[in-house]
Amino acid sequence: MRIAIIGGGAAGFFAALSARERYPDARVTIFEKSGKVLAKVKISGGGRCNLTNAAPEISDLIKAYPRGGNSLKKLFHEFSNMDAMKWFEAHGVPLVVQDDDCVFPAAQDSQVVINCFLREAQRLGVDVRTFCGVSALVPSNGKWKLMFQGHDRNIEDYDKVIVTTGGSSREEGFDWLKKLGHRIEVPIPSLFTFNMPDEPVTRLMGVVVDDVKVSVESSRLNAEGPLLITHWGMSGPAILKLSSFAARHLHQLNYEFNIYVNWLGNSDHGEVTKTLEEIALKHSKKLMTNFRPFSLTERLWAFLIERCGIIVNKKWGESGKKDLNKLVEVLTHDKYTVRGKSTFRDEFVTCGGVSLKDVDMKTMQSKVTPNLYFAGEVLDIDAITGGFNLQAAWTTGYIAGHLR
Ligand SMILES: Cc1cc2nc3c(=O)[nH]c(=O)nc-3n(C[C@H](O)[C@H](O)[C@H](O)COP(=O)(O)OP(=O)(O)OC[C@H]3O[C@@H](n4cnc5c(N)ncnc54)[C@H](O)[C@@H]3O)c2cc1C
Incomplete structure (x- = not known):
């Protein structure tokens, strides 16, 4: 099975690792538009990366999401903030929980999170390709062909595609997904x-x-x-x-x-x-x-x-x-x-994105077209500050990677 992940951010890496662990024989490739993966993780939390929130109950957690909280509820039962904390600790990122429940790497440096993802991606054989901005997805006999920005070259067919391209402040940024039949909630600033x-x-x-x-x-x-x-x-x-x-x-x-x-x-x-x-x-x-x-x-x-x-x-x-x-x-x-x-100096999050109405929020698969999945801020999910936005990326990435 060939799996393409479009976007090398928090959700993309988590989805890739989740897919590779579940399907060890699959070929997983992350296509990243820019020259650098995980750029937002790097600057998150003022460079310290507030990677989740230690809210004790899922009912508390979902209150932090003005958009998407109810849909996340079921997903959090599969992969919660506590699971994320265990995951990072088990993968060599010791954590500290502040009095306000914000969770940071003990090293107080987002680079340790990036290093962890790069290490894991290498260990599991995830292929990471930079300067590969995807401009279109073309259905091809039940599979997908990817078109790339700049040079409209399509290479292999992919059985499954996970879109993790993050938020965009411009509605046109979602045009290629609109063309596939997905409704877009107009992106506007939050926070x-x-x-x-x-x-x-x-x-x-x-x-x-x-x-x-x-x-x-x-x-x-x-x-x-x-x-x-x-x-x-x-x-x-x-x-x-x-x-x-x-x-x-x-x-x-x-x-x-x-x-x-x-x-x-x-x-x-x-x-x-x-x-x-x-x-x-x-x-x-x-x-x-x-x-x-x-x-x-x-x-x-x-x-x-x-x-x-x-x-x-x-x-x-x-x-x-x-x-x-x-x-x-x-x-x-x-x-x-x-x-x-x-x-706000430390955080900018887009409200809006791919409408949750067109996504099966149990599997993250598109309801419009099969073998297409979504995770992270590209979706119409966003939260207040406190580690909740990255938590949404981990949870939706983890579930999308199951490719159910
Ligand atoms: C300054 C700042 C600080 C923040 N601090 C925190 C924090 O401390 N805690 C917290 O929870 N949240 C924080 N956030 C929010 C959090 O960073 C985001 O919600 C999270 O990074 C979203 O992850 P993502 O993978 O969905 O998207 P992104 O991290 O944006 O990743 C998307 C990736 O896809 C790539 N891409 C886009 N289009 C294409 C394409 N067509 N083809 C290929 N690749 C493409 C992009 O280049 C990018 O690398 C912060 C945000 C900002 C801006």
Whole structure:
């Protein structure tokens, strides 16, 4: 049996190794467009490669995927994050799990992951060919012929083809797959930070708030987690998560929208009102700017007080109902205008790709045409940061390599 893997990234290598282990007599060839395989693995996680996430349950794991989570559920029962961790450890890559469950090689260097794949590919006799960009797949008596970019030369026939070409920010990047009858979900960015050129809050750049809830106006889209104020707007896990879950919606709004920030996480209006009323009674002699009831930084608290129009030397005892109401509103439902986005420095993932409707999500085989399989980011699957995107590449690559 001849197996062609198109794309020498994370999913391509995992699919190749999985196929070769299952079918030891098969000839497995990886065709890579560029001169370098595993280039994204190299830069992943800031060069340290956050290769998976140690979320304890599959039900927790799938929550990290705004697109594809439900389809991945069954696949994770076959090859989960725990299986991936065992796989790497067994193949000479000791791991460390951070407090936030992100998993990295103990060497803190993505090169050890690359070395592991190259070693395994050589041991199993996987043929890796670079500068081989595939431009078309042509059916040929139940098999496939590959056409290559630049020189439209087709060589051997392949019994099975696994497409692992990764994400593309341009829809045209999927044209050759569209021609085979596959529907494509329009690719758009996910994982970005919010630009707020008109918001004075950027004065507070560098301030981190541990637990906020951010919601998009007139929608049910929200996310919780730490928030970082930057010189251009807002970033941090809560914003990145929201950008991922709201990717399609925000794209439709042309990245011009309003958000509401609850600086106190999940605390509601009633709770916060009660706390502030108690303070106004108990600490009536203290200045509002000096006595901070919540664990917000001094700079942020002063900014929020100013935002309410409360004068600097007002004492808690002098605050009226109007001041307290305004303060509660600003603490729990603070409105900001977003105008544009910026790509997050460490990670860029495409939302969209080959529609899961046309893929059998038990086997990764195309429902449109037989003997064609998909794995990795070429599919309409993507996740928030934390090792989940690479985990999707391992899992779908592993299953696609079974060639069921
Ligand atoms: C800067 C950055 C940091 C990241 N950090 C992390 C992280 O720490 N943890 C995490 O989980 N995720 C991370 N991600 C996301 C993660 O890297 C990707 O989700 C993952 O690499 C996808 O793997 P893939 O094999 O599907 O695609 P890719 O890694 O993109 O590989 C696809 C390969 O196919 C090749 N190719 C494309 N078209 C063709 C063609 N026509 N013919 C032949 N070859 C072709 C490409 O050249 C490429 O080598 C990061 C992404 C970026 C950009």
